[in-house]
Structure formats: C-alpha cells, structure tokens
Amino acid sequence: MENEGAKKSIKERTKTKHKEKQPKEAKESSNKQVAELFSHLEIAKGANASLASRDIHPAVLVIGLQFADFKICGANARCIATLTAFKKVIQDYKTPEGTTLSRHLPTHLSPQISYLVNSRPMSVGMGNAIRHLKLEISTMDIDLADDDAKLLLCGKIDNFIRDRITVADRVIVSYGLQKIQDGDVILTYARSSVVQALLLEAHAKGIQFKVIIVDSRPRLEGKGLLRCLVDAGISCTYAFLHAVGFVLKDVSKVFLGAHAFMSNGALYSRVGTAMVAMMAKEKNIPVIVCCETYKFAEKVQLDSFVMNEQGNPDEMVNISTTSTPKAGLLDGWLHKPDLKLLNLLYDLTPSKYITTVITEVGMIPCTSVPVILREYKQV
Template identity: 45%
Template structure:
C-alpha cells in the first residue's frame, strides 16, 4: 500500500513545482541564466533606474512598451531626416566631367545648384542655411574663420532650440546638432578644427546634469562655447604671437603665403606693438587670391609705415627666395606623422626655401592637430570648382603692359601676313589659321583630352619644416603626437 501512495504523490508534486520554477526563473542565481536573460535583466534595471530618476525630478514614468515603440519611431524619423537632407543636397547642373581620372574619387563642388525642400526648413536652422551658402561660395575661408563662424551659428541654434516632449536636452540636442552638421558637410568637407570643436561640444552636452532646466542648460552651453573660443583660439594665438615674434628682427626679409589669421596678427604685433621695421613678401596664387586679404588687413591696421610689403604671385618664387631670411606659413592641419596639410602651393614654397637653407616656421594652434596620417595629397584632398580656373575676374586691368602689347601686335602681324607656300605644300590639305578660340580655353568643355584640376590643399613633408610654433612652445614636427596626447589629457 505504501508504494502506490508514493506513485500518486509524485504526479501531484510535478505540476506544482513546474509552474513555480517557471514563475521564479528571473529570481534564479545569475550563473543559471542565459546571456539573453542577463541582457534583459540589465535592461530592466537600467529602465527602473531611469524611471526612478525621472520620477524624483517630477517627470511621469513611461510604459516600457510605449518607450520601445517611441525609440523605433525616433529611429524612423532620423532615417527620414537623413533622406530629406540627402534630397536637399546640391545637385550637379551639368553632366560634363572634366577632371583627371587620377583625382576622380575626390568630392567635387563644380556647377552645383541648390535644391531646397519645403520640409527642410523644419530640420535645418536658418543660421545653418546661411552658413552653408557662405562656405559653398567661399565667403568664409580658412580653418580658424570657419570654426568661429560655425560656433557662432551653433550659439544661435542652441538659443532657439526647444526640447520636444518626453525627451531630454542631453539626448535630443546631440542628434539635432548631427542633422545640422550633416547638411553643413554638403557645402564643403569639415576642417580639422571644426571636427575637433564638434566632438568637444557634443561631449559637453552629454555631461550636463539631467536635473538642470533647459534654460540654464542652454545658457551654460553658450558660455562654454565662449570659453572654448577664448582659450583655444584667442589666448592661444596671443601665446603663438609672443613666441613667433622672436624670429622677426629689424631689417629682415620675411616671406609668407596666402592668408593666415595668426600670421596677420603676428605682423601687426611686430609692427605696431614692438615697432620692428622689416620687409614682408606676400606670395599669392589663383583662383582665391587669399594673399590680397592679408595685404588689405595690413593696410587697414596702418602697419605699412614699419613694414615694406611686396605682393607677388607664386610663379616668381624662385627669383625672390634668395633675398628671404625667414618663411612663415599657416596651417590648415598638422597631421600625426608631422606633415603639414595646407593651401596648395605651400609645399612648393617650403621646398624652395629648404633648397636655399631658409628656415621654414609654421604657426598652428593645437586645435589644428589631427591624429590622421597621410602620405600624399592625392588620396585625400578637396577639389573645388574647376571652372574657377578659366574665369576672368571682372576687376582685371584692361590695359596691358608695353612689352605685352608689342608682343601681341607682332604676333597678330605674323598671323595676317601669308607665308610663302611651295608647290608641295599647295597640294597638301590647308592648315587652318590660329584663332583666339583655339589658343584660349573658350571651348575647353568640347575637348576630350583636356582636363582641369583645382585642388585646394597639398602636403608638406616634415623635413622641409624647421619648427612648429604652438601655444606649448616651438617644437619639431615629430612632436605632433606628443601635443595631441597633451591636448587630449588637458582639454578633452
């Protein structure tokens, strides 16, 4: 009789223990859970902590199912926003491709027309649209000027920003800024200074306390942007000017190329504050002619009383380098392998100076230092509109020099007088006379074997550079990784 009782008790206990074990599965020891169950538990714990934090602040808790659906909806909206931004990108107006095959991988901004969607106004801030046009039309040129214009636009954007419902400023503002930056990239690729400033700004937004109100948070972000500009650009440039002014003496001949904001302030400081008298040779090149801006700035600041300014084009660099004592160059970026990434033509000037034993000094803030490594200027570069190379400026002088006029008259007279033709030449096919259309680039689009290239930057090897003057002192180009490490440890 005892055995049947035991057999009856067994089926009674099995169904009772079965459901209990299933119901108490989450309470089992951690070692018995699978990886998926562990992830679910961690998600539930994080969700519970967030809900408790929001409830302590006064935000109503959200249903987990509703939160999941909301995240999916946000992902869909972000994808839709990217599609709208892509549709509003600049589209090529023509189908002609006049760029060499070697540089066909570069991003071209040639003959582009804007295509704005009505819905893009709800995504992109008007200040970003205005900055987009300034970058695209080269109204704002230079790494320092571009990052200052971008940060000023971000301040206006943050001031006008309002946080949507059921979200926080710390999470939504970062994605909102990403949409603005994605649209801004369509005008021109971001510079190294812009990339460093964007990473810093996103990090500052992410560490803001969730208990802070939106008004105080926006005010704090704008104040941090002002401090960043003051520390990383204004004060940094003043330290660089104090160090670089030691390399300029009275009666010396200094050469520079294009326009650099820190170099312009350096020459003004040496002339107006220190009272040094020296000769400055400004070398320039087309199509942007940035050196003209430097000459205008020096004239406007009344520095021509102490500085004897000469303006030449880059094709005369070999004839004037013998008289130069020091070469000062600006930088778009300093790469991790010590190479200088700057306006095209910089490498030519550094090479000519190195051949004549003229020291080349580069003035660059640590904000321009990049961890990238580049060995040539073909793999990664920026290609501008190649039609700028064949455009003639409206302000070009109409009158030519006496020697050029005599040369043109003689050439025209030779073309008009027929040359003596022999009987054998008469039997051959007549050769058409040279015309202005054939000699000029008026019909360049119809010529299959003619390619035009307008790259903006080149790469200067570190052996051509003697010193890199930064806010940390005058260092060799091989010390760029050390500056990057100090920059990360101290400021980022």
Template identity: 50%
Template sequence: MDRDEANFFNENNDAEKGANVSEVQVSHEDKKLSSKPSKDKLSKAERRALQEAQRAAKSNKKAAASGVAAHVTGKPTEASKQPPQKKNVPLRTSSVPVSETKGGNQPSEKDKKKDIPHPRMQYDDKSRVEKAKKRSVVKQTEVRNRVELFRHLPQYEYGNQIHDLESKIFNHDSVHPAVYKVGLQYLSGDISGSNARCIAMLCAFKEAIEDYHTPADKIITRDLTARLNSYVSFLSECRPLSISMGNAIRYLKTRITKLPSSLSESETKTAISSDINRFIHEKIVVADNVIVQQAATKVRDGDVLLTYGCSSVVEMVLVYAHEHGKKFRVVIVDSRPKFEGQGLLRRLVAKGLSCTYTHINAVSYVMHEVTRVFLGAASIFSNGIVYSRIGTACVAMVAHSFRVPVLVCCEAYKFHERVLLDSICANELGDPDVIAKVPGRKDVNYLSNWMNKENLQLLHLLYDATPSDYISLIVTDYGMIPPTSVPVIVREYGKEHLF
C-alpha cells in the same frame, strides 16, 4: 635477532630506499619540467595550473612509496591519511587568462566597434553616393569630366543652387536658419579660412541651441546631439568640413554627453553656450595671442620675412612685430585663383609695413634675400605633415633648398592624431571653372567651353601636404616645437577629449 625481525628491517629499508629513489626521480622530473623552455609565453593562471599539476604528481608518488611501508608495518602513514588527489589535472594551453575567459575584463562587441574609426565617404562608390543624394539638402550638379586619380573626393560645381537655397532659408524644418546662412556662405566662398569657418559654425550652433526646445518624449542630450548631426551633415554638403571644425564638433558633442541629467533645459542650454564661448576664447583667441607673442621673438631688425597667401595668425605676427618697433620687410607670395595675398598686402601697407608682392612662379628668384619664412596651416597631422593651402609645400621646399628657416604658425586645436602621407587620399576639390578663366583677360579665356570636351579634365586642388623635413619650427599655443613633437601635443589634447 631472529630471522623474522631481520627480514622485517630489510623490507623496511628497501621501502625507504624506494621512496627516496622516487623522490629523486620526482625532483629530476621537476627540474626537467622547470628547465624545459616554453615555446609559448604562459600567463599567470597557466603557470599556477602547471605548478599545481607538478605538486600533485610529486605527492602521488610519495603516497605510493609510503603505501609500501604501510603495507609492511600494517600502520597507516601520514600521507595515506590524506585524501587522494586527482591525478589528471588539466593544463591550460591557450594564452588567454582565466579572468578574460569568464568575461570579466573582455570588451564587448559594441565597445570594439566604437574603437574602430568611421570610414571616410568614398565618392567613387556609386551606391553610397546615391544614398547620400537622397538625404542631402543641397542639390548640386556633379562635374562631368572627372580626374580619375581623385574620383574618391566630392566633385561638385559649387554655387549652382545658391539662389534656390536662399529662397528656402526660412522654410526648412530640419536645419536652423542660422546654420543655413552659414552653409550658404561656405558654398559661395564668403567665409574662408580655418579659424573663420570654425567660429562661424560654433556661433551658428550656439544660436540654434538657444532657440531649441526639447520635445515631450525626448531626452535633451540625445535629441540635441541628433540635431547637431543633421546640422553637420548640411554644412558638409555645402563644403567638406575642415580638421579644425571636426575637432570642435567632437568637443561639443563630448560636453553635451557629459552634462548631468538632473539639469533643467535652460541650465543645459546655458552650460552648452558657455562651453562654446570658452572654446572660441581659449582655443582660438587666446591661442592666437600666445602664438603671436612667441613668433614675434623670432623677428629681428633687418629681416626679410616671406609669407604665402593670407594667414590670419601670420598677419597678426607681422603687425605685432611692427608695432613693437622692429624694422623688417615683408615679401608676399601669391597665386591664382583667389589671390588672397592681395588683401593681406593692402592691410599691411595701410599699417605702414614695407612690402614686396610677387607670384609663386618667382619664389625662387626672391628667396635668396629672405631670412625667414612664416606660413599658416589648416592642420598638422601626427607625423608632422603640414596640411595647408595649395602651394605651401612648393614655398617650403624652395626655402629648404636655400637653407632658409621655415616657421609654421598653427593653433593646437587644429592638430590631428591621423597620419597623412600624401595629398591625394585626403584633399578638397574646388570649382574647375575658376582655374579655367583668367580675370580681366577675355582674350586668353580659351577654356570657356572645357566641359564639352570629353578628353579634357581640369584639376583644382585646394590643399597640399608639406613633409616635416622642410619645416624648421612649429609655433603653437603650447610653445615652439619641432615637427617630431607633434604627437606630444596630440596626446595632451586627447586628455581634454578633443579627439
């Protein structure tokens, strides 16, 4: 072997060693990159881009090493035949996936606004109150002596414009006469109770839809939804809507928007009326029957059952248990100013039940002989808070201190996904004059001129919030559940588009 051939083989070996060293260096760098912990969690697209960059750097170093050998031998290698790859591959540093940056799955601003819940009307906002007064149909006078802590709630003197509204009942174009009549009954207090108010509202809507005719340049589903919005605004002016009424309105609007556009006007009105009838039958009538049958199983012979106020579902439970031969006694606790328990007392005594009547200030005196407490509810929130007539929380707390089980009977359509922590943010104020006077006792009506006293404010709350710790069981048409299982009912109702 001559000297030139020896030099050639030495140079070739050195090139191969250099290539091996570069591969080892690249592998070490790959290990460093792979072993280096990432501060931010990368998306799938970012990890793919990082791997492509590492492969490109590795192939570039291999090409550089093989280029030395090609220069020595004068023959192109396989690596040098391949087209050169880009050295600088930009890495994605943001945490947004590639598909979202192109606008593929990114929600629009209109969809984002739909997800945000509509803010509740704050009546301490003067500008918004003035705008609401201009649009309102019911012109009511506001209470002069407001309680500072509850200024965000609507505070009106109810019943001042009833006679004026009755004269306009058939002369108003924007509100149907059936809806007008129901609003007057809300305003005067002739219709009370969550179920009764909801049924009256739906029946009025049904009558208004039957008399509805689509304008020539309107689409029936859109124009009908706008008409319902005006009806709802009028009813809320007469009295704030209950949770059950809000759920029923949301259900009805959802059914209207899902109707196919190929239907004629008569077919559309028939379908909506059928949906209203189905809601009343399934969610109220059938639900009450299921609750009654389940709650009656908790009544045993010799029990002393206590109830507060007048709940239609609780009344049905007591009558059902009595008709099936169970022997028990009922303690009815009542309170001012409506004394709803007196009507319940008369009906139960007429049915042959043994009853005891007392006021709420004596509830701790009679609780020692009570075995179970049955209560109604206007609504139940997602955190297990029971929203019911004022005084319910007091009765439940006294029963809890005496270790008496408290059962709440409530239909599932009254459940709400919102969370309530107190009875201040969401409540309803009644007429202060009602609590300022004692019926039948003119000699003790010392607050007859309370509005002329600037340093005196009267607070008449209609509802309170009972914490879930004082509730033993909730009887619904889905079954008997603890307060911690309320979100399950809310989720099931969400599938039916009620919320």
C-alpha cells in the same frame, strides 16, 4: 505587325529627340571627371536653402551659403562661424517631451552638420570643435534644467573660441615676435590670419622688416594680406608662386599658416605651400609655421591625394588678376573633349621641410604633434 514596327520606330525616334534635347554642357560636364586617382576627393555640392530641411536653423543656412561661396574662408573664420551658429541653434532649441536635452540635442545637431558638409567639406578644426561640443553635451548632468544646460553649453562654446582660437593666436603672436629681428625679409604665402596678426604686431613694436607675399590663382588670397599690410605702413613685395625661386634669394625667414597638422608631423595647408617650404629648405631658410593646437589631427597622411578638397574647375578659367574676367586658353574647356581641369585646394608638406611650429603651448618640432594630441586627451 507593320503597325507595331512603325510604333517602335516612332518611340525610338522620340527617345533620340529627347536625348538630343538634353543640354550639351550637362553631358560634357558628366564626362569631365578627372582620373580615378582623384575620384574619391570631396567636392562641395553647394548650399541650396530652398531644398534644405525644415530642421535647419536660419543661422546655419546663412553660413552654409557663405561657406559655399567662399565668403567665409580660412580655418579659424569657418570654425568660429560654425560654433557661433550652433550657439543660436542651442538657444532656440526646445527639448521634445519624453526625452532629455543631452540625449536629443546631438540628433538635432546632425542635420545642421550635414547641411554644412554638403555646402563645403568640413575642415579639420571644425571637426575637432564639433566633436568637443558633442562630448560636452554627452557629459552633462541629465537632470539639469534645459535653460541651465543651454547656458552651460553656450559658455563652453565661448570658452573654446576664446581659449583655443582667440587667446591661442595672441600667444602664438607673442612667441612669433621672438623670431623677427630688425632687417629681416619675411616671406609668407597666400593669407593666414595668425601670420597677418604677427606681422602687424611686429610692425607696431617698431621692428624694421620687409615682407614678400607670394600668391597664386585662382583665389588670390594674398591680395587681401597685401592690402592690410600696406595700409599699416609695412614695406611689401607681391609675387606669384612661379617666381618664388627668384624672390627667395633675399629672404631670411618664411612664415606659413596651417589648415591642419597630421599626427606624422605633415603640414596640410593651401595648395602651393609645399612648394614654398621645399624651396626655402633647399636654400637653408628657416620655415616657421604658425598653428593652433585645435587644428592637430590624429590622422596620418603621406600625400595630397588621400584627403583633399576639389574646388570649382571654372575658377581656373579666368586668367585675369582683376575683377574683369578675361578669356584664356582654358575658356570653353567643357567643349574640349581631351581637356579636364583639377582644382585642388590643399597640399601636404612633409615634416622634414619645416623648421619649427609655433603653437599656444610653445615652439615645438613637428614630431611633437602626437604628444600634444595625447596631452589634450588626458585633460
């Protein structure tokens, strides 16, 4: 009996030692989940090429890693990269015996999509583009030869990129030029590819205006826009989000980009957008949003907590605005039991704070988003 008791105590001590050997950071990070209010939000698991299935195409592996590292960011850039990779998947695809391309190809695309979702949660535009591709596959003639079917699908992908993104952006820029006059002081937040194209085109047309770029940590996307506009010869002012109330006194118009538009007219965009729009509206400054219609979602969203994406909380630790890290008050946050970090990537702006939306189908109020969605369904 004494021997059995001794054995039990040895086992217990061994278990305790094993527990002690577990890295402290792993324990601490597991206890760092923020309040349950945010527990349902999507967190990027990261792309791991070594653990990926053999079914994952190399082109998808590459963009998955780039999505996870934010080397490709922005709704348009991510959507174009995804569709371009799927073109390569389709071109290299071989239909198994006993089935047809239109029946089996969606099954082959599923692990590719899952890998991208695990790399980083899918944007609304990407989801719409993938649904469009699946619809095109399902409506193809079942007797069509594989080579012809692949050629047809690749053409459909090219048409979607051209019509819904590339040409759409050009049309939005042409409409947006009507809203910029000489002497304007334009404020924009972070970096939107279509807003950037609009400002560059307005400058090329000889319109005299100034730009105030408002930016925020941790991504500091506005620095890239600032560099691009200054290189083009546009007069710019750069400020952080906490100074937006001060810089708004000189602003005549606010131009914003969009990640998505909900069917209730709410704007879903990078975090900080809602603050800029609400403060501008308070001062009776027009808030103009540039958004392609492929980013319109049928969902209804009333706040930023129902659907959002959590970024890496470690990104908030570095307080330096240069490439050299600089420790701040958040440094070592994992070892502080009462400190938890929440890095939300997007927020929601109610429709009442938005003056107009510029799309490729024209300038519309936010309330027309469901009308556009209905029209596209009927086509």
